[in-house]
Amino acid sequence: MSRAKSHQLHVYFLPMMAPGHTIPMIDIARQFARNGAKATIISTPLNASHFSQTIERDRENGLEISISLIEFPCQEAGLPEGCENLSSTTTPEMSRNFCRAMDLLQEPVEKLLRENHPDALVAGLFFWWANDIAQKLNIPRLQFYGTGFFPMCIYNTLKEQKPQENVESEYEEFVVPGLPDEVKLTRRQLSEETKDEDKSPFAEILRKIAASQSTSLGIIVNSFYELEPAYARHYREVIGRKAWHVGPVSLFNKSNADKTHRGLGNFSSDDNCLSWLNSKKPNSVVYVCFGSMAIFSAAQLLEIAKGLESSAQQFVWVVREKAKDEGKVNWLPDGFESRIQGRGLIINGWAPQVLILEHEAVGGFVTHCGWNSILEGVASGVPMVTWPLSAEQFLNEKLVTEILKTGTPVGAQEWTRRTDDQRETIKGDDIEKAVVKLMVGEEGERMRIRARELGDKAKRAVEKGGSSDADLKCLMEEIRNYHP
Numbered sequence: 001m002s003r004a005k006s007h008q009l010h011v012y013f014l015p016m017m018a019p020g021h022t023i024p025m026i027d028i029a030r031q032f033a034r035n036g037a038k039a040t041i042i043s044t045p046l047n048a049s050h051f052s053q054t055i056e057r058d059r060e061n062g063l064e065i066s067i068s069l070i071e072f073p074c075q076e077a078g079l080p081e082g083c084e085n086l087s088s089t090t091t092p093e094m095s096r097n098f099c100r101a102m103d104l105l106q107e108p109v110e111k112l113l114r115e116n117h118p119d120a121l122v123a124g125l126f127f128w129w130a131n132d133i134a135q136k137l138n139i140p141r142l143q144f145y146g147t148g149f150f151p152m153c154i155y156n157t158l159k160e161q162k163p164q165e166n167v168e169s170e171y172e173e174f175v176v177p178g179l180p181d182e183v184k185l186t187r188r189q190l191s192e193e194t195k196d197e198d199k200s201p202f203a204e205i206l207r208k209i210a211a212s213q214s215t216s217l218g219i220i221v222n223s224f225y226e227l228e229p230a231y232a233r234h235y236r237e238v239i240g241r242k243a244w245h246v247g248p249v250s251l252f253n254k255s256n257a258d259k260t261h262r263g264l265g266n267f268s269s270d271d272n273c274l275s276w277l278n279s280k281k282p283n284s285v286v287y288v289c290f291g292s293m294a295i296f297s298a299a300q301l302l303e304i305a306k307g308l309e310s311s312a313q314q315f316v317w318v319v320r321e322k323a324k325d326e327g328k329v330n331w332l333p334d335g336f337e338s339r340i341q342g343r344g345l346i347i348n349g350w351a352p353q354v355l356i357l358e359h360e361a362v363g364g365f366v367t368h369c370g371w372n373s374i375l376e377g378v379a380s381g382v383p384m385v386t387w388p389l390s391a392e393q394f395l396n397e398k399l400v401t402e403i404l405k406t407g408t409p410v411g412a413q414e415w416t417r418r419t420d421d422q423r424e425t426i427k428g429d430d431i432e433k434a435v436v437k438l439m440v441g442e443e444g445e446r447m448r449i450r451a452r453e454l455g456d457k458a459k460r461a462v463e464k465g466g467s468s469d470a471d472l473k474c475l476m477e478e479i480r481n482y483h484p
């Protein structure tokens with residue numbers, strides 16, 4: 001039986017415990033609540049502490065949204081106490097244990113859902129078992145992978161047709177067949193999982209995730225139709241899966257309070273960085289940030305510092321974590337800080353990324369190509385220097401540099417796991433060249449014009465009646481009319 005029109009939907013959200021997954025899913029949950037649903041976010045104490053203030057503010061403003069806490073089984077999974085987020089893992093073994101811990105959440109989540117019987121469960125990528133719970137309760141399970149149509153289409157072809165197996169070396173380019181555009185890759189740009197799933201330490205869980213696709217209602221995508229129309233269609237019509245594009249979800253954050261509290265930080269809007277940006281001319285600063293997970297060596301940080309200095313451009317550079325080999329190698333050249341005074345700003349830790357990207361002084365973004373960062377860059381209308389590291393970032397780079405043509409690559413060639421110690425070092429010279437190309441000259445200007453046009457389309461997509469706004473409403477209607 002479908003639910004009556006007047007029935008208020010109650011949707012549970014279970015985000016994966018990693019910033020790149022939690023941040024957009026919180027945005028989506030809040031948007032469901034703004035559209036009249038009751039939203040409950042399942043989280044663990046430490047993770048929830050990063051967004052509880054925002055949810056409290058929503059409640060004061062009359063939204064029906066809340067957080068339901070479950071404990072994270074650190075001890076049972078062999079993780080140190082307080083390791084409740086994937087970004088806190090530093091070795092492959094810890095990451096594997098983290099996956100075990102997420103598996104152990106099945107029982108408490110099932111208990112919670114049985115007690116509250118919502119209308120739908122939106123669960124993150126690794127919670128393959130969410131489908132079993134949803135089936136038992138006769139409610140739909142929706143997946144959230146945190147990536148876009150373009151990379152999902154490529155992954156699907158690589159999995160089904162395996163063009164990566166028909167090359168003679170890791171360096172030989174191959175075409176990904178059957179896509180709307182000619183996309184070429186090398187094996188070096190692919191994850192271990194994609195090259196040989198059986199050899200991956202995550203093989204079993206990946207198989208379970210793949211199997212769970214067929215029993216979920218579909219996937220919610222942080223994208224907008226106008227960004228990747230051919231791939232949004234390919235995913236639905238050729239691959240044949242249901243999907244709803246609802247983004248860019250960062251644009252759901254309208255107030256400065258929402259933007260500053262998004263993620264792991266807690267900045268006030270008169271933060272040093274913003275007043276510094278206020279003193280700069282439009283499009284004169286490049287923002288450099290590699291997301292929430294990347295771990296760089298001190299040697300690499302040193303090359304970034306050299307590249308930024310010799311580019312002669314103004315910059316904001318986020319250094320999230322001190323490098324593993326710090327102490328052995330200086331990560332800043334001698335006298336760097338005094339030389340860049342007034343020209344460059346280093347943020348140690350978490351930056352209010354959306355606020356920075358939206359600032360009119362920011363004219364370019366050096367990014368690791370995490371999907372959220374790409375979408376936030378697109379939504380802010382800035383061109384990018386692409387520097388992929390792991391996950392699906394090499395595919396995202398192709399979208400930006402070859403399809404959208406709003407970015408230029410720094411030249412990274414080799415996929416590495418984020419916890420790997422061995423990663424190619426990108427030289428300061430290459431960083432300088434890419435930054436100068438982006439910020440100065442005609443090619444950079446052409447990319448900036450295209451980026452600005454895309455940014456306008458992104459904003460229209462989430463406005464009332466825009467493509468993403470409409471798709472979110474369709475999804476809510478589909479949940480309302482769901483009968484198994």
Ligand code: UDP
Nearest residue numbers: 020263291292293350351353370371372373
């Ligand atoms: N982020 C931020 N401040 C930082 C670093 C990251 O706000 O200093 C946010 C960023 O805006 C994005 C998310 O963290 O929403 C990172 O997600 P992404 O997919 O770009 O990369 P990941 O961290 O998953 O590699």
